[in-house]
Amino acid sequence: MDNFSFAVGIEDTFVTQTERGERPLDEYVLTQHYENWKADLTLAKNTGARMIRYGIPWHQVEETRGIYNWSWVDQVMDYFRENPDLVPIIDLMHYGTPRWLKQEFINREYPEAVARYAKAFFQRYQDVTPYFTPLNEPYVNAEYCGLLGKWPPYQEGLAGFNQLMMQLGKGIVMTVEEVKSILPDSIAVHVDATKKYIAKDASLEMERDRWSELSMYSWEMIQGKLGDNDVLRPWIQEHGVTDGDLNWFSERKITPDIVGVNFYPQFSVHDVERGPSGVRLPHRMGTGRDMIDIIDRFLERYQKPVFITETSYRGTEQERIDWLHESLQEIKQERKSGKDILGYTWFPFLDLVDWEYRTSGKSVEEELLPFGLYTLQSKNGQLIRMKNTVGDAFEQEIKKFYP
Template sequence: MPQAVSPNVGNPAASAVTFDSFFMGGFECSSHRRKDGVRLDLVRATGHDSHAQRDYRGCANLGLRTLRDGLRWHLIEKAPGVYDWSSWAPMIEAANVAGVQVIWDIFHYGTPDYLDQGGKELIERYAAFAAEAVRLHRAVSGKPALVCPINEISFFAWAVEVGYFPPAGPRRRGWFKRHLVKAAVQGIRAMREADPECRFIWAEPLIHIAPRDRSRAEIRTAEKVRQGQFEAYDMLMGRVEPQLGGSEDLIDVIGLNFYPHNQWYLHGPTIPMGHHEYRALSEMLVEVARRYPQPMYIAETGAEGSGGPAWLHYVCDEVREAMNQGARVGGICLYPITAYPGWDNSRHAEVGLFSVIHADGSRRTRQPMADELARQQRLFDQHSRPTQPGMPE
């Protein structure tokens, strides 16, 4: 397998982030309220809260020794500054026992009920919560935390602005994204003060937007909207709007979330793979690599149902091509790794490697996905192996 070791270019004084495996698994951990007020808790809904150790071992047995998982802030801090870690500390212990490395999402959309996520208090309370979280992680595991400070700032901001999530703050375009960046900046400062060795591994959507026609105005607008996918990273790095406090050292690894629906026409439908407007993932990864010096990884990818193996095949082929062109891709995370109930209507979504939990407490392995994963693990192992003199390419 490729060495999943990512030198930290943004923060030369920091040690490198080392992933324990190139292929990873991510547990759906969204805990936000829907626009109708219903609170989601996907960690509980998938049974992962009570089966964490078994879930982690199942992943490790298939070579997924680095995982993504998340905290449920709404359970931990039900009153300002009062923390109950009983929903998370056992998961840290389970990871230790299973021998897996976890990238923890500190803030995966859901805020405590007492907190107005559009208010200034969010920034202060988030920073305090994040600092306490990395302290606890060190105390329980004996290791510095690998964290995703805020999951998908771009999507989070879009969801609030269009009303997919409950509204927050003024309705000015772009306001909530800046609000989240401010929270992330202050949170990272607090986490670094609590544990200087913790590292920051992000997750933002990777998208493509095509014009509906070839008029100059349409092309310009589509490109402007497409470039918006980089705003959160540019703000975090201080490349734009430096008053938000961003700097290059806030990002150790760039995470990119890529799904079959991540390409669409401006104000139009999804672009299907194979269409002439569909952009190769390898091209998109190379663009990111040229834009930012930090190493990257695919933080989320997957497809539902029988399309899963073919999608993994496509993503892996494109990642190898991007690596051939010099992009430093340090891993691919299958997300979600288990079946889960859909956000909007709780429908059964068959994704990832593992089923829901059955009556005997086990999850069934989706064999076609496991077979494709094993094949791709072999291909990446061959891809990273240097060619010896006299041996065929």
């Protein structure tokens, strides 16, 4: 199993704009990671995991346009230099932008700004790791910021969704171009949420196929394939995407080095059924086989290796352990058959604070969600990291892989 890596990830969502009265959502603040980063990384390393998905807080690094403050990041990167047995996959963008970038992702400057920041990062830290993610989950980003209007720039509807996807996609392409210009052997791990749709009856198979293609949007976009996608092209052009946009991606297309699959059994599988006002897409509980079906789709379509960049289960420790065992058993079987699956990431490593914290008015303690290998327990204002039985089971699984 030498060509397989276990990984963990520190939740690093950063949405700090508060113009509409929301509270800033900076998971490193809320989980006290800024103060406890070294201890957290040591706990991660001690699991036996060989890799970690690790986010850089762009909004902190570039508080003032064009001026980079790397003082906190320097410490963390030094840790990785001193501990080469824990290799970071650098998460350059995880939803949030600096506050000076007004209108956030739909600002015309966004693609150039994010690529400029990525270039500055790798100019400084190119010796630390070749692995990076240019932007985490473009589909979810566009959904929250462009379709549902929950996060800035608060666009709504399908036109807003497409506008966000175009901007995010251009930022991804330009980020990869800049990083590769500095570090040609860098490895771009393109990460997005993944979906499987199951039609309730044969009359819904076309809807199922449409939604399945929508879940491939970001992958088709960055590889310049949208113009040839007979399902996606007419739909996105109905809602604001121009021939000029399609040509831009066709001319600047990039190829993922690794496909990063984010799969959560509670969120990644949907039924397709008819409701009183149209098609409904309720969640159904996913299985390990559903995860493999999604992996197979990527392997067959893009012929690139796959890394499970996020998976976990929100629930009791036993439910999390059951999912760990089920999902890893499927991964082992598929690898035995020769499938190019490079790794498995439990995400998040620590419990996280629900994104609804921005508007709920509840305390951090009330918003903690039970996902992690370590439980966060509040004591005298401090969030104590307590390894739980899921953490023990994760370490045991790693030892089975690397006896």
